[in-house]
Amino acid sequence: xxxxxxxxxxxxxxxxxxxxxxxxxxxxxxxxxxxxxxxxxxxxxxxxxxxxxxxxxxxxxxxxxxxxxxxxxxxxxxxxxxxxxxxxxxxxxxxxxxxxxxxxxxxxxxxxxxxxxxxxxxxxxxxxxxxxxxxxxxxxxxxxxxxxxxxxxxxxxxxxxxxxxxxxxxxxxxxxxxxxxxxxxxxxxxxxxxxxxxxxxxxxxxxxxxxxxxxxxxxxxxxxxxxxxxxxxxxxxxxxxxxxxxxxxxxxxxxxxxxxxxxxxxxxxxxxxxxxxxxxxxxxxxxxxxxxxxxxxxxxxxxxxxxxxxxxxxxxxxxxxxxxxxxxxxxxxxxxxxxxxxxxxxxxxxxxxxxxxxxxxxxxxxxxxxxxxxxxxxxxxxxxxxxxxxxxxxxxxxxxxxxxxxx
Amino acid sequence: xxxxxxxxxxxxxxxxxxxxxxxxxxxxxxxxxxxxxxxxxxxxxxxxxxxxxxxxxxxxxxxxxxxxxxxxxxxxxxxxxxxxxxxxxxxxxxxxxxxxxxxxxxxxxxxxxxxxxxxxxxxxxxxxxxxxxxxxxxxxxxxxxxxxxxxxxxxxxxxxxxxxxxxxxxxxxxxxxxxxxxxxxxxxxxxxxxxxxxxxxxxxxxxxxxxxxxxxxxxxxxxxxxxxxxxxxxxxxxxxxxxxxxxxxxxxxxxxxxxxxxxxxxx
Numbered sequence: 138x139x140x141x142x143x144x145x146x147x148x149x150x151x152x153x154x155x156x157x158x159x160x161x162x163x164x165x166x167x168x169x170x171x172x173x174x175x176x177x178x179x180x181x182x183x184x185x186x187x188x189x190x191x192x193x194x195x196x197x198x199x200x201x202x203x204x205x206x207x208x209x210x211x212x213x214x215x216x217x218x219x220x221x222x223x224x225x226x227x228x229x230x231x232x233x234x235x236x237x238x239x240x241x242x243x244x245x246x247x248x249x250x251x252x253x254x255x256x257x258x259x260x261x262x263x264x265x266x267x268x269x270x271x272x273x274x275x276x277x278x279x280x281x282x283x284x285x286x287x288x289x290x291x292x293x294x295x296x297x298x299x300x301x302x303x304x305x306x307x308x309x310x311x312x313x314x315x316x317x318x319x320x321x322x323x324x325x326x327x328x329x330x331x332x333x334x335x336x337x338x339x340x341x342x343x344x345x346x347x348x349x350x351x352x353x354x355x356x357x358x359x360x361x362x363x364x365x366x367x368x369x370x371x372x373x374x375x376x377x378x379x380x381x382x383x384x385x386x387x388x389x390x391x392x393x394x395x396x397x398x399x400x401x402x403x404x405x406x407x408x409x410x411x412x413x414x415x416x417x418x419x420x421x422x423x424x425x426x427x428x429x430x431x432x433x434x435x436x437x438x439x440x441x442x443x444x445x446x447x448x449x450x451x452x453x454x455x456x457x458x459x460x461x462x463x464x465x466x467x468x469x470x471x472x473x474x475x476x477x478x479x480x481x482x483x484x485x486x487x488x489x490x491x492x493x494x495x496x497x498x499x500x501x502x503x504x505x506x507x508x509x510x511x512x513x514x515x516x517x518x519x520x521x522x523x524x525x526x527x528x529x530x531x532x533x534x535x536x537x538x539x540x541x542x543x544x
Numbered sequence: 545x546x547x548x549x550x551x552x553x554x555x556x557x558x559x560x561x562x563x564x565x566x567x568x569x570x571x572x573x574x575x576x577x578x579x580x581x582x583x584x585x586x587x588x589x590x591x592x593x594x595x596x597x598x599x600x601x602x603x604x605x606x607x608x609x610x611x612x613x614x615x616x617x618x619x620x621x622x623x624x625x626x627x628x629x630x631x632x633x634x635x636x637x638x639x640x641x642x643x644x645x646x647x648x649x650x651x652x653x654x655x656x657x658x659x660x661x662x663x664x665x666x667x668x669x670x671x672x673x674x675x676x677x678x679x680x681x682x683x684x685x686x687x688x689x690x691x692x693x694x695x696x697x698x699x700x701x702x703x704x705x706x707x708x709x710x711x712x713x714x715x716x717x718x719x720x721x722x723x724x725x726x727x728x729x730x731x732x733x734x735x736x737x738x739x740x741x742x743x744x745x746x747x748x749x750x751x752x753x754x755x756x757x758x759x760x761x762x763x764x765x766x767x768x769x770x771x772x773x774x775x776x777x778x779x780x781x782x783x784x785x786x787x788x789x790x791x792x793x794x795x796x797x798x799x800x801x802x803x804x805x806x807x808x809x810x811x
Contacts, residue, residue, distance in 0.1 A: 155678060165647060165674045167603040169699035169724055171706065311609050312599060321602050328603070329725035331701065428647045428674065429600060441621040442652035443599040 148395045148471060151462065156345020156432075159468060161461035164344045166431045170324075173331045178346040180251050185353060190246065197242050198357060201275075202232045204239075206358075208365035208522070214492045221375065221515035223508060225495070225525045226362050226390065235498065235527030236358060236386045237268040241337055243354035245272040248335035255279045255334040259323040261288055261316035261382065262453035262500065263295025264527055265339030270304035280304040283322045285315040288452045295531050313446045316382075316456045320430055340383025341460035344431025348460050355389025362522050363393050370520060376401040376511065379524035380503040381474070382418065382454035384463045386526035391472060392462075401473065404463060405507040407449035408476035418447035420459050421467050421474040434461040450479035450535070451499035453527075477506040485509060486529060486536060498527030499535065547640040547668045548693050548716040551590055552751045552772060561768035561809045563588055564753055565802055566644065566777035568595035568611035569628055570620025572788040578631045580795055585639050587799040588806030593671070593775060596625050596645030603673045605728035607778040610785060622649040622658070626665040633666035642669040642695060642716075655686035662692055669693035669716045677713040684713055697721050698744060700736075711748035717773060718748060721756045728778030732757035738770040760801075761808035768809045776805065 156162045164174060184190040198204040207230065211223045228236040241258075248256060256273045259282070260266030266282040273280035282299055286308045289296050299306050312318035320343070327336040341351040359377075366374050377394060379387035381404040394400045409417035417423065420435040427436040429444060437445050437457035449455045466472040477485070482499060485506035490496045497505055504523050512521060529536075537544065545553075555562050565584050569577050581592055597615035601608060622645075629641050643662065650658045650672060662670065670692050675683060677696065687694045693716030698707055701724065711718065722737050723729045737754060744752055754767045755775030764774045780798050787793040 163679050164676060165679055166676070167673050167699075167721075168676060168697040168710075169603075169701050169721060171676055172699075172701040172703060311606070312613070317600065321600055324602050325605070325726045329729065331724055425652075428651050430602070431674070433651075436648075438648065438652065440652070441619075441623070442649035443616065443621075444648070445599075 149392065151465065152345065152349055156349060158462045158465035160426070161434050161464040162345060162348055162432050164431060165428045165433065166344045167328065169328050170344070174344055174346070180247055181346050181350050184247060184250060190250065194243055194246055198239065202238050202242065203230065204357065205361045205365070206230050208362055208369065210369070211493050214489070215512070217492060218509060218512040220512040220517065221519040221521045222517070223512055224366065224374070224520065224522045226358060226522060228358060228386065228524060228526045229495070229497065229501070229528035233264070233268045233271050234530060235264040235268070236355060236389060237265045237339055238271065239357055239389065240339065240351050240354040240385060241265070241268040241272045244335070244337040244350070245276060248278070248337070249276060251335065253333060253335035255330065256337060257281045257283070257323050257326050257334055258337045258339060259283045259316065259319035260339060261319070261455055262451065263288070263292040263299065263531065264453060266304070266306070267295050267298050267302070269337050270299040270302035273304065274302045281326065282306050283309050283319040283326070285309050285313070285319045287314040288316065291452050291535065292531060294534065315447070316452070317444065339385065341385045341388045341462060342383045342430060342432060342434065342458055348432065348462055351385050352388045352392055352462060355385050356392045358386065358389040358524060359391060359393035362390060366520065366522060373397055373400050374520040374522045375515065376403060376521045378403045378405065378504050378508050378511065378521060380405045380454060380500050380526060381421070381459060381463060382407070382456045382500065383458070384460035386524050388460055388462055390522070390524045395471065402471065403507060403511065404472055404474045405503045406474060406476040407451060407454040407503060408478045409448040411478055412476060416448040417476065418449040418455050418457065419476045420457060421463060422476045426464065429458050432461045434458050434464045435467070450482060451503065453498070453500040454503065475507055477503050481506040483536065483539065495525070496529035497525055498529050499532045501526045546691065546693055546716060547638070548591065551640050552717065555590060561771070562590040562753065562773035563802065563806055563809060564591045564593055564773050564775045565589045565780055566593040566595060566775060567780055567784065568597055568608065568615050569625040570597055570615030570618055571611040571781070571784055572614045573791070574618050574620055574624065576791045576794060577628045580798065581632045582636065583795045583799050584802055585636060587802035589639070589802060591640045591642060593642045593644050594625060594629065596622055596643055596649060598646040598649060601646060603726055605726040605778060607728045607781050607785065611781045614788065622653060626661050626667065629667050630665040640668040641666065642671055643667055644671040645673070647672050647675045655683050659686040659690040659692055663690035667692060669695045671695040671719060673697065677710055680713065695719055700724050700740065704743060704747065707744060707747045711750060714750060717751040717753050718744065719775065720744060720752050720754045720771070722754050723757045725756065727756055729757050732763060732767070734766045734770065737767060741770055761804045764805045765808035774809070
């Protein structure tokens with residue numbers, strides 16, 4: 138026995154082999170899905186150690202997605218806020234316009250190696266659906282995307298993009314007709330077609346191994362950001378900021394820094410009309426632990442355990458749960474979870490557009506809105522890295538409508 | 545002896561197959577449920593499976609999803625459902641009642657409190673769709689402490705190794721999900737089911753009920769040839785949906801369907 142073997146377990150060693158992050162995560166699914174999830178777990182564990190797989194993934198991320206994405210110093214924004222230096226991790230510049238494609242590329246390569254011929258996905262804002270339809274087109278696989286009827290209305294542009302890419306978009310009319318119901322419906326499809334179908338979950342939630350797998354595919358964001366900030370500044374940042382719906386872009390940025398205790402982490406939830414109104418999508422800030430979509434995590438629920446409707450101006454954040462790793466990071470105090478309202482997010486959208494010439498997605502605008510509060514409280518020699526998880530083209534129509542403009 | 549075990553032993557002596565109807569509590573309104581339970585017993589039900597409405601019934605097809613939505617319009621909660629069982633028990637002390645639902649309402653109430661209240665209400669077994677034994681932790685001990693049978697699902701994808709683990713934790717009966725899919729799925733292959741039941745019988749002495757895909761008296765009779773129990777859900781809930789504005793008609797239609805299944809099973 139050496140002294141090294143006695144060292145404490147690192148935070149990055151999570152989850153355990155059954156997908157638990159402390160009391161969160163796990164595999165809370167009906168029996169029919171247990172074996173397919175085990176099969177997926179075996180494939181994921183094997184290929185994440187497989188040199189050929191990783192080489193193909195790297196090649197696709199660089200040549201098809203356009204990685205590494207730049208880490209951009211937002212000089213004017215930093216100056217105007219009068220505090221910390223603000224760097225933007227430009228996931229908005231990825232092919233398909235958001236971080237989502239990092240994960241769909243990875244899962245699609247896994248699907249191909251597992252011999253699956255049919256791909257299904259759920260989507261909220263449509264970014265994950267577009268990213269899935271894109272990679273399915275490239276590999277000539279049948280693709281079905283489930284989307285809440287409400288979201289289909291809000292994100293008509295992305296619906297058309299998916300159709301152009303050859304995907305079938307199924308409108309989900311059950312429940313609240315949003316992202317959570319799309320996820321239910323995709324699960325029902327999967328359980329019915331498990332022999333030939335691979336379900337690409339878009340966020341770091343769902344039953345094990347999805348939260349860990351999605352995190353691992355999205356961690357390219359944080360790994361690059363770490364190298365880039367060391368190159369630019371010669372040191373690690375003081376704070377990381379990212380928006381949180383299910384939490385995949387946030388965990389992708391946070392995870393490679395999770396053992397660097399001096400780096401603060403801020404996950405920004407959607408406060409919608411305000412936490413006090415109950416009309417929001419902020420389970421970490423205002424919810425309670427429960428079990429939904431295959432994992433134990435913070436949820437928006439009533440006193441009887443029914444999941445309650447959420448609200449956010451941003452369809453991608455409009456989800457009553459959150460990835461289980463975030464629930465755990467909250468409870469152990471490693472990450473801070475905060476929220477901004479629709480109004481603040483919209484202001485963030487306009488600010489970044491005018492100040493830096495970058496139109497952010499409404500999801501990412503939540504992170505920008507929080508940076509506006511955080512940066513002025515910090516010193517000029519401190520550094521914030523914010524994940525600009527997607528571009529705002531898909532939201533132009535929504536913002537215009539709110540601003541009273543008709544095309 | 546548990547009411548469920550007793551029920552299966554009596555049926556075995558009579559060489560009969562158990563008929564287990566499923567309805568969602570509070571569907572289409574809370575007034576009907578207790579009366580419907582009594583009517584189902586009168587029409588030949590041996591065990592009643594009572595669905596606890598949940599906002600996100602991931603394992604259910606559209607028919608039972610809509611049943612949950614109808615029941616939730618009235619806010620039918622887990623506490624309300626146990627109240628219905630309690631009322632049912634005022635004039636029925638023999639027919640076992642199994643609650644079937646999802647984990648979150650139980651999680652929110654707390655396992656111990658739930659088990660105690662369920663026992664007090666006269667519940668006999670609990671089937672929670674989204675809690676495999678691996679995650680069950682204190683859930684199973686809490687049920688056992690209150691003499692409630694934990695009922696688990698086996699599916700066409702369950703390996704023999706997992707079957708052993710699951711059956712070690714289960715009591716009352718085993719629920720075999722006859723098809724890959726959600727509740728109310730079409731097409732059920734009796735021969736395939738029979739082959740799978742042979743495997744299940746190698747690992748457990750518990751009675752096995754078969755559900756998901758039993759549509760009518762004919763399919764009930766076919767499956768009844770090879771299993772100790774048949775579970776009928778969506779076929780009955782369909783009748784609720786069709787007659788949602790008329791409680792009397794719902795009771796009449798469901799009674800007629802069950803009587804026809806009973807006759808088919810017994811002949």
